[in-house]
Amino acid sequence: MALTIKQKLLCLVLYICIFIDGSKAQLQVGFYNLTCPQAESIVRQEVSKAVASDPSIAAGLLRLHFHDCFVRGCDASVMLVSYPWNQAEMDAIPNQSLRGYDIIWYAKWQLEQVCQGIVSCADIIAFAARDSVSLTGGITYDVPSGRRDGTISRASEALANLPPPFADVNTLTQMFANKGLSQDDMVTLSGAHTIGQSHCSSFSSRLNNFSPNSSIDPTLDSTLASELSQQCPQHNTDPKTVVSMDPVTPNTFDINYYKNILTNKGLFTSDQTLMSINATSSLVTKYAQDSATFMSNFAAAMVKMGNIDVLTGTSGEIRTWCHVTN
Template sequence: MALVIVGTFVVALCLCAGDAQAQAQLQVGFYAQSCPQAEVIVRDEVGRAVSANVGLAAGLVRLHFHDCFVQGCDASVLLDSTANSTAEKDAIPNKSLRGFEVIDAAKTRLEGACAGTVSCADILAFAARDSVVLTGGSPYAVPAGRRDGNVSAASEAQANLPPFTASAAQLTEAFAKKGLSQEDMVTLSGAHTIGLSHCSSFSGRLQGYNASTGTGQDPSMSAATASALAAQCGRSPDAAVPMDAGSPDAFDTGYFHAVLANQGVLASDQTLTSDNVTAALVVENAYNTYLFVTRFGEAMVRMGGIKGLTGGDGQIRTNCRVLN
């Protein structure tokens, strides 16, 4: 919080209070009576999908994050655009999101088992947790009881999602606005230990980095890493590379070790070593696996409580892509 400007800090406090109220209304085992198989069904569908394509695990975690950071965890990221409105999923930062079909499959089964009961927002939260576990992370209990939102606007996604060029200070501010700490920010960045990044997201670090000369590589990236990435990206303009080259499909601490070795793929990854506090958190997570996985589960629960709709607010969508 100390790094956030005063005006934003006041806003963050207000959001924290609202988020805390929403979080208090969420409960572990929320569907124990109304739909006892809810989490089992989601886990089964996520398992099928990740077994066929392990990359979907990272996609589902990212989908939950991109939902929560825009209008709170209300499944607004799942809504399709209409003739009169461009939805979040069609905003530029969300063009590469994937895993929608996994959520659709889970929702279809849940509607058959207990119609009108399980929200799409809760499915996203369960699916993210299951994706972490299926790739080797530790399980954590997910409080549920979220309701689905009625609004989805691309402009909101553009305004709320931190860019891949963000500095440590900018990331800290963006997370503080959502009621999340600097420790939460560094910990949740650890989700990049699985999944891929498109070359277009970091190509500026490989060449043309010097604004005045239009040449050079980002000095915060190791020369060997820059050379390897340039070779991989040179094969195709649409290529995607692992965020954690050492163990791209395993939820482990490899991402933090890569950042410490100046091998962070995105500028927003490597920036974590530019600040003394965030750099210390990177070291802690890199060398204490238990600490990282524990922190990660706790941070995901806090993120999952951002400005959620509960009680009689919103709706329980029958189809996650459209309003009832």
Template sequence: MVHPIHANVVSWIVIVSLSCLLHGATGQLTFDFYKTSCPNVDAIVANVTLALSKRDNVVAPAVLRLYFHDCLVEGCDASILISSTPTNVAERDAPDNLSFPQNGFDAIVEAKKAVEAACPAVVSCADILAMAARDVVVFSGGPRWAVPKGRRDGLISRAARVEGRLPASSFNVSQLVTLLSTVNLSIEDLVVLSGAHTIGFSHCNQFSKRLYNFSSAAKTDPSLDPTLAASLKASCPQVGGSPNTVRGFDATTPFAFDNSYYRNLQNNRGLLVSDQALALDKRTSPVVASLAASQEDFFFAFMQAMVKLGYTGIKTGSQGEVRRDCRAFNARSNT
């Protein structure tokens, strides 16, 4: 399902191009990094990503989630794309990443192949993932922004390094703030980037405790809208349900990138504990209210936050490498 982009979003692109300066970025990345070496890279990545997203509605949320999980572990260096080998269990095979659909990984591999055909050994997988994350937001009806480029691909991908670096579905706001502060993301960034849950789905095991075993005082989470709780229980029975069953983070428009995620939170219709907590905590509820009131404000804030996130733990210059295949290091001995 494709939704039109708001007309005024186009005028925001230039403004967001400056957002890295607003957040104190070092200027290590540039918007025209591939101006001479691969001038059409944005179009190449977009063409592949959008074609695959039209064919499979899992691709958009999978690619966006890949980007978050990549940046929060080793930095935005495409370490999550590395396949495991007999001598190394890679990041993608850590317990916290096992629920990723293969579709997301495949989309980045296909985009890399297209880029390699036009510009061999020039564009990093890390930059391709950053561009693809932007493109799937656009496909889903969200804003387009200029992606700073010049990242190098990391040389480390280990499952053992993932634990404790990704937010859990049961986290409260304090836990979320503490985690994201380690990568210099603010409490406002937390609320804005959580808006990525306006598209995508979660498996039953991520929210079933809210339905059946919430606490000694209440089997069902009292902060969960009763109508939604009943619907979730029908999809995810306590006994006999399928482990592959999923429900949308946004119960209203799970395929559309819009601000209904925040309006749902205000109505106690957040899917995960970590989602609903944003509307219940006095530190984050005002931001939720602001983004629920204005989709334009959400779009603008999301673009800024994504540019800021894209600077997390980056490798540039002589650091890292430009992989030939996003699934494997150029030097097979790297782990």
């Protein structure tokens, strides 16, 4: 039986709706199983070599994923270089100390040799972050993939979206909420500070002229404050001077971060502020006593963060080179 004009129009609308919905594919575990089955193993090999050579790079790769996802979503916009007419995220003040770009670039080059134009830079960053956690003693977890790469990168957006190290608990809670992450997610993801290093400028305000009533932040352990003052003398601007965020096990992904906070040894204001209200301090206390729960929750929070404003389906592109758009 022939279709009426109205029925034909209805079928056309239905077809368009199905097509549009299909273009917004969801991330999925094993996304590359058929198109590039070596994808995750190639990334892990590169991360393994890098961590074996320099254990501190694991924190750099983890931080790279965080800084990517909090600006325009997890789209590898943090990898794009600046041009005279546009300052990219990479050159924003919070990102000038980022590390690990070369590892992502080389993993991408390797992947282009075996499955050209298939694996996005955004997924490589997500895989590398997961591998950095597991290779330093933390939990391993499945990473849903299928992200595509963005084509826009603006330094101003990094400044506006990345939580600063001097933020208080209310500011942190709001900035994470802006990305669809809960306060518990914020406390959990802050545990990434159990590995890595910091430049003096990120915490020096806690050591010198903190307030009219105190030169040193009273929430900072006095012994630690003395040690930090020696490592970071006032007005020290040497970019080579770095301090371990967890001086006990700086390259091991564990729960010492939370133990440190309980004894007023959180390095940043944004770390120690987690003890300022009951809702966050209770979770800090729990994690300091329960590694298994922290690891499990951290994996879940990383997957949740890795879903922030992702580009999938026909959105964005698969960059040939991570530092420039096609």
